[in-house]
Amino acid sequence: AIKHIDPLLNRAENIFREVELYYNMGVRRFVFVDDIFNLDVKNSTRFFEMVIKKKLEVHFFFPNGLRSDILTGEYIDLMAAGGTRGIGMALESASPRIQRLLKKNLDLEKLRENAEYLCKKHPQIVLELFLMHGFPTETEEEAVMTLEFLKVLHWIDFPYLHILKIFPNTDMAAMAMENGVTAEAIARSAGLAFHELPETL
Numbered sequence: 001a002i003k004h005i006d007p008l009l010n011r012a013e014n015i016f017r018e019v020e021l022y023y024n025m026g027v028r029r030f031v032f033v034d035d036i037f038n039l040d041v042k043n044s045t046r047f048f049e050m051v052i053k054k055k056l057e058v059h060f061f062f063p064n065g066l067r068s069d070i071l072t073g074e075y076i077d078l079m080a081a082g083g084t085r086g087i088g089m090a091l092e093s094a095s096p097r098i099q100r101l102l103k104k105n106l107d108l109e110k111l112r113e114n115a116e117y118l119c120k121k122h123p124q125i126v127l128e129l130f131l132m133h134g135f136p137t138e139t140e141e142e143a144v145m146t147l148e149f150l151k152v153l154h155w156i157d158f159p160y161l162h163i164l165k166i167f168p169n170t171d172m173a174a175m176a177m178e179n180g181v182t183a184e185a186i187a188r189s190a191g192l193a194f195h196e197l198p199e200t201l
Contacts, residue, residue: 010034012046023056031061038066041075048082061086063128069107071114073121080122088128089115094149095142098135101175112153119155126157134164134201136172136179165190166200176200 019030038044051058060083068089079087091111092102099105118127131150133143150159166172166186173186181200189198 010040010043012043012050015047016050019051019058020054020056023058028057029059029061031063033064036067037062038070038075041070045075045078048078051082052078056083058083059085061126063088064090068114069110071110073114073117076114076118076122080125084125086126086128087118088130090130091146091149092130092132093135093138093142094131094146095138098138098142101135101137108149112149115153115156119153123155127155128158128160129153129156130160130162132162132164134198136176136181162194163198163201165192165194165198 022030060079062084063086066087066089068087068091089111091106091108092104093099094108096108099108115127115129118125129150131146133146147161150156150161164172166176166181167190168183168186173183176186177183185199189200192198
């Protein structure tokens with residue numbers, strides 16, 4: 001798995017050198033746990049171009065959710081040609097209001113287009129989609145919007161539908177408490193497994 005905090009280490013040339021080093025040792029599958037890999041499109045494009053030029057026979061996986069609304073068909077094609085075999089897309093909520101509340105502001109239509117393109121053009125790439133319910137102030141209608149978003153997409157390999165887990169001393173905890181959730185409920189819910197219903201709903 002590859003994750004670099006230092007921006008200098010995230011340069012395409014440095015990432016490629018690291019991949020090539022392990023490739024020469026016999027490694028063929030790489031997992032990138034950096035969820036901002038594609039924010040610098042020029043840099044990440046250069047990385048895939050180097051992989052293709054050197055004809056490395058590799059499989060790349062991006063499970064943490066690329067910024068999927070800035071992908072393009074051309075970029076997805078490049079990722080596929082460069083050995084990508086798994087992509088995670090983080091939707092969370094299909095409600096524009098919840099997107100603004102979370103300050104994520106995904107272009108929901110663009111995410112949908114990219115997911116559909118990926119499924120149709122590159123079925124060899126495993127596609128994961130992350131969805132979530134239970135945000136403070138989320139309405140039933142908004143929760144259904146998220147499910148409806150999923151229903152119109154065909155061939156999502158792994159749709160993950162989670163209930164929001166609120167941890168103490170986070171921005172989400174502050175937002176929840178502003179909307180009537182107690183700090184005690186947050187503390188009691190923080191240790192629950194993902195399939196257990198928290199008191200914070």
